[in-house]
Amino acid sequence: MIPKLFQWLLGAGLFIAVWLAFVLEKVDIQLTEIQRTLVLISPLLAVGIFGLVSAVIVLYRVSTFNDCKEAG
Amino acid sequence: MADRDKYSVLLPTYNERENLPIIIWLLVKYFNESGYDYEIIVIDDGSPDKTLDVAKQLQKIYGSEKIVLRPREKKLGLGTAYIHGIKHATGNFIIIMDADLSHHPKFIPEFIQKQKEGNFDVVSGTRYIGDGGVAGWDFRRKLVSRGANYITQILLRPGASDLTGSFRLYKKEVLQKLVNSCISKGYVFQMEMIIRARQFGYTIGEVPISFVDRVYGESKLGGSEIIQFLKGLLYLFATT
Numbered sequence: 223m224i225p226k227l228f229q230w231l232l233g234a235g236l237f238i239a240v241w242l243a244f245v246l247e248k249v250d251i252q253l254t255e256i257q258r259t260l261v262l263i264s265p266l267l268a269v270g271i272f273g274l275v276s277a278v279i280v281l282y283r284v285s286t287f288n289d290c291k292e293a294g
Numbered sequence: 295m296a297d298r299d300k301y302s303v304l305l306p307t308y309n310e311r312e313n314l315p316i317i318i319w320l321l322v323k324y325f326n327e328s329g330y331d332y333e334i335i336v337i338d339d340g341s342p343d344k345t346l347d348v349a350k351q352l353q354k355i356y357g358s359e360k361i362v363l364r365p366r367e368k369k370l371g372l373g374t375a376y377i378h379g380i381k382h383a384t385g386n387f388i389i390i391m392d393a394d395l396s397h398h399p400k401f402i403p404e405f406i407q408k409q410k411e412g413n414f415d416v417v418s419g420t421r422y423i424g425d426g427g428v429a430g431w432d433f434r435r436k437l438v439s440r441g442a443n444y445i446t447q448i449l450l451r452p453g454a455s456d457l458t459g460s461f462r463l464y465k466k467e468v469l470q471k472l473v474n475s476c477i478s479k480g481y482v483f484q485m486e487m488i489i490r491a492r493q494f495g496y497t498i499g500e501v502p503i504s505f506v507d508r509v510y511g512e513s514k515l516g517g518s519e520i521i522q523f524l525k526g527l528l529y530l531f532a533t534t
Contacts, residue, residue: 287439290429
């Protein structure tokens with residue numbers, strides 16, 4: 223099995239390759255101005271949304287973490 | 295119960311003279327009630343509080359069949375304690391748990407049932423699912439625990455919900471192989487055990503447990519603990 227680190231690098235590499243292809247206009251697809259902006263900031267968006275979702279998940283799990291009072 | 299399975303409980307101890315009689319009494323109680331064959335192997339690392347003397351008295355009460363003493367000269371770490379214990383274990387299953395009453399023996403019959411259900415190679419106690427939980431943790435402690443667990447789940451995808459817990463049941467030969475291939479220490483050791491188990495293709499079952507932290511304090515969640523944890527996490531991230 224490929225170590226997790228390299229799985230992540232592979233995934234990130236693929237994403238960046240596709241992203242660069244769009245940003246540097248190597249692909250023959252016409253984008254509107256809004257679409258172009260979205261593509262440009264998509265890495266930031268991805269990280270931001272991931273962080274936000276993570277924070278919500280962790281806080282939810284903290285709030286539902288059982289307190290076993292009778293065991294104490 | 296008409297099966298031939300025998301369960302060896304490994305109890306590494308260090309200054310547990312107060313807790314040892316209670317934990318052993320509870321272990322004997324729950325094993326007798328459930329009818330499984332068992333032995334308790336006490337591995338005392340030269341405790342200055344003379345835990346070993348207490349253990350010897352307990353051995354007189356419960357018999358040397360049930361209470362096996364395998365002391366060592368000094369504190370030598372958890373991994374080697376397991377290796378030492380396995381060497382002397384006569385059971386085909388090994389149960390590891392803390393001797394300080396963080397883990398309640400009442401869960402052991404559930405571990406055994408779970409193991410039989412799926413013929414699992416490892417059954418791991420988990421604080422994070424079902425009725426599992428913790429006792430007496432404040433918000434910060436819960437947040438650190440949940441946060442660390444979340445990051446670990448994302449990075450390692452281990453297929454088990456509780457990686458740093460140390461209340462587990464293993465098939466003997468599985469534990470042997472895992473201990474031999476794990477090099478980490480402390481917290482990370484338990485994590486590496488379960489990650490390697492997944493790597494080797496062993497099956498893992500889970501039982502919700504309540505965890506009562508007896509040594510909550512600076513010793514367990516200081517800055518150096520967190521750094522040690524992160525280093526271990528990155529090590530496993532890059533190598534497994």
